[in-house]
Amino acid sequence: MADAVTVRLTVNGVEREGRCEPRKLLVDFLREDLGLTGTHVGCEHGICGACTILIDGEAARSCIMLAVQADGAELLTIEGLMRDGKLHPLQEAFREHHGLQCGFCTPGMLMTALDLLRTNPSPTEAEIREGISAVLCRCTGYHGIVRAVEAAARKMR
Amino acid sequence: MSPTGWIGKPVKRVEDARLLTGRGTYIDDHPPVANLHHAAIVRSPHAHARIAGYDLTAALAVDGVVGAVTGEDVLRHTKPFSVGVTAPVHYYCAATDKARFVGEPVAVLVAKTRYIAEDAAELVRVRYEPLPAVVDPERALEPDAPVLHDAVGTNLAGHRRLVYGDPDRAFGEADVVLKERFRFPKYGSTPIETYGVIAAWDSLEGVCTVWSNFMGPFIMHPLTARVLGLPENKLRFIVPPDIGGSFGIKTSIYPYIALIALAARRTGVPVKWIEDRREHLLASSSGTDRVAYRELAAKKDGTILGMRFRWLDNVGGYIRSPEPGCSFRPTGNFVGPYRFRNLEVDASVVMTNKSLTGPNRGYACGHLYFESEGMIDRLADKLGLDPAEVRRRNLIPADAFPYRTPTGGLYDSGDYQAAFEKALELAKYSELRREQARARAAGRYFGIGLALAVDPSVSNMGYVATALDPQFRAKPEYLPKSGAVDSATVKIDPLGRVTAILGTTPQGQGHQTIVSQIVADELGLTPEEITVVDEMDTFTRVWSISSGTYSSRFGSVGTSAVALAARKLKAKLVEYGAHLLGVPKEQLEFRDGAVRPTTGKGPSYSIKDLAGRAHWNTESLPEGMEPGLQATAVFGFTVSKAVDAEDRVNSSNTYGFIAEVMAVEVDPETAAITILRYVTVHDAGTIINPMIAEGQIYGGALHGLGGALYEELVYAEDGQLLTGTFMDYLVPTASEAPTIDIAHVVSPSPLTPLGSKGLGESSSMTVPAVIANAVSDALGPLGIRITELPMTPTRLYELIQKART
Numbered sequence: 001m002a003d004a005v006t007v008r009l010t011v012n013g014v015e016r017e018g019r020c021e022p023r024k025l026l027v028d029f030l031r032e033d034l035g036l037t038g039t040h041v042g043c044e045h046g047i048c049g050a051c052t053i054l055i056d057g058e059a060a061r062s063c064i065m066l067a068v069q070a071d072g073a074e075l076l077t078i079e080g081l082m083r084d085g086k087l088h089p090l091q092e093a094f095r096e097h098h099g100l101q102c103g104f105c106t107p108g109m110l111m112t113a114l115d116l117l118r119t120n121p122s123p124t125e126a127e128i129r130e131g132i133s134a135v136l137c138r139c140t141g142y143h144g145i146v147r148a149v150e151a152a153a154r155k156m157r
Numbered sequence: 158m159s160p161t162g163w164i165g166k167p168v169k170r171v172e173d174a175r176l177l178t179g180r181g182t183y184i185d186d187h188p189p190v191a192n193l194h195h196a197a198i199v200r201s202p203h204a205h206a207r208i209a210g211y212d213l214t215a216a217l218a219v220d221g222v223v224g225a226v227t228g229e230d231v232l233r234h235t236k237p238f239s240v241g242v243t244a245p246v247h248y249y250c251a252a253t254d255k256a257r258f259v260g261e262p263v264a265v266l267v268a269k270t271r272y273i274a275e276d277a278a279e280l281v282r283v284r285y286e287p288l289p290a291v292v293d294p295e296r297a298l299e300p301d302a303p304v305l306h307d308a309v310g311t312n313l314a315g316h317r318r319l320v321y322g323d324p325d326r327a328f329g330e331a332d333v334v335l336k337e338r339f340r341f342p343k344y345g346s347t348p349i350e351t352y353g354v355i356a357a358w359d360s361l362e363g364v365c366t367v368w369s370n371f372m373g374p375f376i377m378h379p380l381t382a383r384v385l386g387l388p389e390n391k392l393r394f395i396v397p398p399d400i401g402g403s404f405g406i407k408t409s410i411y412p413y414i415a416l417i418a419l420a421a422r423r424t425g426v427p428v429k430w431i432e433d434r435r436e437h438l439l440a441s442s443s444g445t446d447r448v449a450y451r452e453l454a455a456k457k458d459g460t461i462l463g464m465r466f467r468w469l470d471n472v473g474g475y476i477r478s479p480e481p482g483c484s485f486r487p488t489g490n491f492v493g494p495y496r497f498r499n500l501e502v503d504a505s506v507v508m509t510n511k512s513l514t515g516p517n518r519g520y521a522c523g524h525l526y527f528e529s530e531g532m533i534d535r536l537a538d539k540l541g542l543d544p545a546e547v548r549r550r551n552l553i554p555a556d557a558f559p560y561r562t563p564t565g566g567l568y569d570s571g572d573y574q575a576a577f578e579k580a581l582e583l584a585k586y587s588e589l590r591r592e593q594a595r596a597r598a599a600g601r602y603f604g605i606g607l608a609l610a611v612d613p614s615v616s617n618m619g620y621v622a623t624a625l626d627p628q629f630r631a632k633p634e635y636l637p638k639s640g641a642v643d644s645a646t647v648k649i650d651p652l653g654r655v656t657a658i659l660g661t662t663p664q665g666q667g668h669q670t671i672v673s674q675i676v677a678d679e680l681g682l683t684p685e686e687i688t689v690v691d692e693m694d695t696f697t698r699v700w701s702i703s704s705g706t707y708s709s710r711f712g713s714v715g716t717s718a719v720a721l722a723a724r725k726l727k728a729k730l731v732e733y734g735a736h737l738l739g740v741p742k743e744q745l746e747f748r749d750g751a752v753r754p755t756t757g758k759g760p761s762y763s764i765k766d767l768a769g770r771a772h773w774n775t776e777s778l779p780e781g782m783e784p785g786l787q788a789t790a791v792f793g794f795t796v797s798k799a800v801d802a803e804d805r806v807n808s809s810n811t812y813g814f815i816a817e818v819m820a821v822e823v824d825p826e827t828a829a830i831t832i833l834r835y836v837t838v839h840d841a842g843t844i845i846n847p848m849i850a851e852g853q854i855y856g857g858a859l860h861g862l863g864g865a866l867y868e869e870l871v872y873a874e875d876g877q878l879l880t881g882t883f884m885d886y887l888v889p890t891a892s893e894a895p896t897i898d899i900a901h902v903v904s905p906s907p908l909t910p911l912g913s914k915g916l917g918e919s920s921s922m923t924v925p926a927v928i929a930n931a932v933s934d935a936l937g938p939l940g941i942r943i944t945e946l947p948m949t950p951t952r953l954y955e956l957i958q959k960a961r962t
Contacts, residue, residue, distance in 0.1 A: 031186075037179070037183075042349040042350070042351075043434035045434065045882055045884070047883035048349055048434070078178065087178070098852050100176055100665075101402070101852055102400060102665030104181075104183065105349045107179050130891075132891045133891050136349060138348055138856070138888070139852070139856045140855060141855030141857075141858055142855075143851075143897070144852060144855070
């Protein structure tokens, strides 16, 4: 076991610091050391997308990255999506269009959709499907999710 | 007063606020107990090997490791699990004498962190003596095949031949007899949240507490207590409020509960284990792969006279309960929606060196309808009839309900014709056929598939005994089994606020929302005014062996318990109001949230008013009335009976119906299948929340599509899993998900207070059939008929190439 190192980063606008082994996965650091359990672990090999967060504004898998690699970075996790006590338009739209059932992929799905709408504010249905194909959902058949992202895109434009 | 009529509305979900903001409580989220330690499981790299010994010296020397458990401890301190057959299969929570599939647990390391536990697990040396493996169920029954269980002496875990009516006569009198061999793949629904278990063993109190994302059935609780040598009331199962999907798969977590509980007992610390994805694909659970030989007897006009099913279900290294449900779960609905009365079923349950199986969405019904509906299309083809017409000629008529099937099922309600015609109409079936003619003329491969299914909900626990010989069941010491019950409590606090408490284990089905709708309707409130608690805890909830959230049961049995509890409470409020007003209770009724005179004139008492009086002044209660304002109802189906001497059993309690039409085009060069149209019509009785119901259908359909086109746990001949990651085990993404036209027909169940039935498994059981029929129809000009799933591009391409040359 290697000695612990200090990791300093900004999460959801707040400067955070923790000590962990250099080999610690970023998602484990978020969940165990920072208490941010909203980001979920689904496969630990970068396919299911449940652990997706934004790192310096871009969607990334926190399960195939080490915490030390995020040192100095600015992170946005599901816990930071609400603003001023109000749901983000994407969160609202997921509720409105039944874009979630068990909710386990939902944090990764929301962060992925956020990234999609940042780069493509007016996606077609096919583009939405392609965009969110980075996250696996086993409950919804994706129907409600696609409708929700369409609705949120309209609202956010 | 708030209007009633919440049932039937697409009420937005109560659950969503927490789940959308990262505040859900899943098993991995919060340590429920102090001093938590972490487990890593050492697993067999061999499909079949004798275990000669263990060396844990290096592993136990790792700083931070507190202890370990091996097969020797398992053998010494636990008993094997009961299995659903009489064959002497000794199934322990980890390998003891031999490992029988790749990934079978052989040891557990417990350490301060998961990272350290994983380090230590790598240092464990297990001395294996590899043995030849067998993975194919037909090969496994050959005389020279390697035998997995010496005590059994064969790989056949169980075999039943069930005869209903007179199939020999039916086949003798038939104008047409058709035969086909089918293969159904091994796949699992792979919930995105994997298994998780936390166990704390208090040796002073003699109590073991287990937190896990177990979904029931809770029959597994007494089985596990027996394995651990604990009285049932000293083993506590707690299920967290949120479970990240299950689809049947988390039924089969219970051996891990025993293993982690043993680790906690042996190490003296609370132990947590979260399965990783590799472990999940290697060794959690899946449906069976099956080889089926089907025969169908019919008259020239398309009337089906009888069928013969011969099945080999592959349950992997051990037959784990509730298997052999893979063969018998649909006993009551073996005939599907059709009238024929003659059936022979020859079911073999085979053990091979693959991972273990269990319930998976559509449990056994995906297999059943893939074969049956495929046979109906073959009949249509043989007779030169339209496949829709052949189905029409065989459907159970609408005036025949309740309908007793030859296998003992009691179809409670339905109008199969109406639902089927609705599906054909929505799909514009005749127009599709014309389009197909044009496409074919242009050299394109355009096909239309149909599939009909009876959708069974709420398993009668008694069906599992179909696996046993009637002579065995006739012995005086044999205890018959039956039942499907659920309970709910509704209570009113001193200020008139209403809480409903359930013992269910929802995995995304929105029980809190649905219960709030039901209670709101019953008590004249709004859903937001109701608090719903559904965290199962075997120490505090009222439960029975059939409790849990599986076999599409909540929409039928859980909702019934809630409605009855609310009605019981209303009756008490009326009685109390009558006492306060000094009038006979017959002159009062509960309406719009208050006890009121039936005449509409005179004083009334609101819930709040009555709650205040009842809680604060028990003297105001009538003589003999139990204090407090709460009611618990336990709802059980009286149509759940034990399997009879002729092997007939009403294997479920409510039976819905599904009618589907799908149009596809197949590109012969790439073997790509494009879904052009997909219509599904469901009859699940009263729909409580159409938004949630539609969500279940969408999800179920994509599970079916995954199994039909992409997903398979593929094994090499030596028993190595070849699809051990999500890069090889292909789960459909949003780009593969079809658009679906959904419609409902409503035939309320006469057996439930709300008329509702379950529909959680829904189209998972029909999509393999409908898409196989559509692709077969598309490739008909090439003489191709699909007999094997999944229809991967490689498999389909090879069929097309072979047909063309």
